[in-house]
Amino acid sequence: MRPIFLIVLLTLLPLPTFAAPLVCPPGTENFPPFYGDTTLFKNAVANVANVQPSNQRLTGITVPHHLLAADLVALGFRAASGFRYKRIVILSPDHFHKTHKLYATSVRGFDTVLGSVAADADAVRRLEANSDMVEESCLFDKEHGVRATLPFLHHYFPEASIVPIAMSVKAKRGDWDRLAEALKAIVDQDTLIVESTDFSHYLPQHDSRRFDQQSLNMLAAGSLDGIAALRQPDHADSVGALYIQTRLQRELFGAQPLVIANENSQEHTPDYVERTTSYMVALFGAFGPGFNNPARPKDRIYYLAGDVNFGRAMKKILVRDGIADRIVDSVLSLTGSRPLIVNLEGVILPNVPEAIDDMTLAMPGGLALDMLKRLNVAGVSLANNHAYDLGLSGYAETRRALDEAGIPHVGQGETLALADLDLVGLTDIGTNGSKNTDLLTPALLDRLLHENAKRPVVAFVHWGREYKTEPSPREDMLADEMRLRGVSAIVGGHPHVSSEAIVPLAGGDVAEVYSLGNFLFDQSAERSSGSMLELRVFAQGTIFTRLIPLPNYFEMGRK
Secondary structure (H helix, E strand, O other): OOHHHHHEEEEEEEHHHHOOOOOOOOOOEEEEOOOOHHHHHHHHHHHHHOOOOOOOOEEEEEEEOHHHHHHHHHHHHHHOOOOOOOOOEEEEOOOOOOOOOOOEEEEEOEEEOOEOEEHHHHHHHHHHHOOOOOOOOHHHHHHHHHHHHHHHHHHOOOOOOOEEEEEEEOOOOOHHHHHHHOOOOOOOEEEEEEEEOOOOEEEEEEHHHHOOOOOHHHHHHHHHHHHHHHOOOOOEEEEEHHHHHHHHHHHHHHOEEEEEEEEEHHHHOHHHHHHHEEEEEEEEEOOOOOOOOOOOOEEEEEEEEEEEEHHHHHHHHOOOHHHHHHHHHHHHHHOOOOOOEEEEOOOEEEOOOOOOOOOOEEEHHHHHHHHHHHOOOOEEEOOOOOOOHHHHHHHHHHHHHHHHHHOOOOOOOOOEEEEOOOOEEEEEEEEOOOOOEOOOOHHHHHHHOOOOOOOOOOEEOOOOOOOOOOOOOOHHHHHHHHHOOOOOOOEEEEEOOOOOEEEHHHHOOEEOOOOEEEHHHHOOOOOOOOEEEEEEEEOOOOOOEEEOOOOOOOHHHHO
16 A cells, blocks of 8 residues: 555655746646546446435535545546536645745646546636636646546536636735635626635644544534634645635535545555545535435444433323334434434333422433333443432333443543444433532543544533523533643533534634434424534544534424
């Protein structure tokens, strides 16, 4: 593997000949092929053939341009290939600083080893009308940021024409905004925006992993300010392309990012590499109900959901004909039957006494365990203010029932070890009805310290105030203490209402969702809400989170 690694890297390094003046093809001829062999491209296409394309139209993708990661380039285009596009806009760095203005483009077409790709001359000329910042250029003859994508583009979208754009490193945020506005004139519903970007550069993997996680969290949050603050090349080789892609997707399509791959060049060789490059594949779309969520067989995806109780009025709903089936089908359409972790509020009993009061949460074991299994629940947190509603004996009965059903569980400060992720249950709130609060001490928070830095740690924490969507100073302090202990994500519950966004902490080191709200709980939409957090774990130990709004399943059952 090492010779291939070195050969591919050498083909992508800037060579002395690139310092020579630009030479354009004769007349209006296409740029000639940049690569001479089809093998690498065809192999990459074959390697992702088992990945299902998105069943919902994508409006943008982010792919690498180092062909060491050719499979990832193919993966991005494959994911978008379920739909047709008339025009594809490619955003690339100007690697060799050849443009005299902030941006370059070209009306010329391109020949590739897999076929020709035409330029959308009309769209290019409309862009070139912004002559103070955009120029016609032949730099694309040697610009691998564009050229590496074109054989894949021709394979998956042979009928599409392109608008190639090379972006100068001299462009700043105000310039990115100007280009974004100019692109709005040529980007429509038949356009796919391809961002050709490699991520963290020139660092050993243990350093680049942190920068990757910061980029992933800023993307997950959709924070334009956060993306604009990323550093080039520590985070990416074109922060501007990342910014413009994110802004256009939000403003033109209401689209959100979904990162489906994050790798590092170190993973391609057993030898230590001091100067690595990281790669990501991101899809942009609306991702509504029924989205098939393209993934490779090796990908690990988990879901975290909020408060669950199968007793009280929820029990009456679930025993109605067909209601449990409808709810299960709805949830599995979101998770794809992947592992789900929930916050189980209350006590599991063989039989629930009729005289029990409404503020003491208890649920019948048969119903609760059956629903947890049908939802493919891989673990429950008992670190909450209702697990001890019937004292130590009730807590022990709940644990016994879960153990017999083969459902893992965590209490205060305990760890649920999943295949490649550690989840720690925590609660800052004492048993319902007690005055015990502020339970999380430094000693308990130290349970978040794990030796294996490559395994992400998620704090699943019960905290805050009911029906409040914003953290108090107490939760802000706790979140910072958790961050300092190296967690990858902080996911909260208890308020019964869901946060509306993922919040990146400390420059993106940690992703926080203050509250997931309710999952299966007997409260109406008038006073409660819920979301599910999708958590994708990559081999190098980074994660990407996506917040998915949920319907009110209690009201679904009452209709």
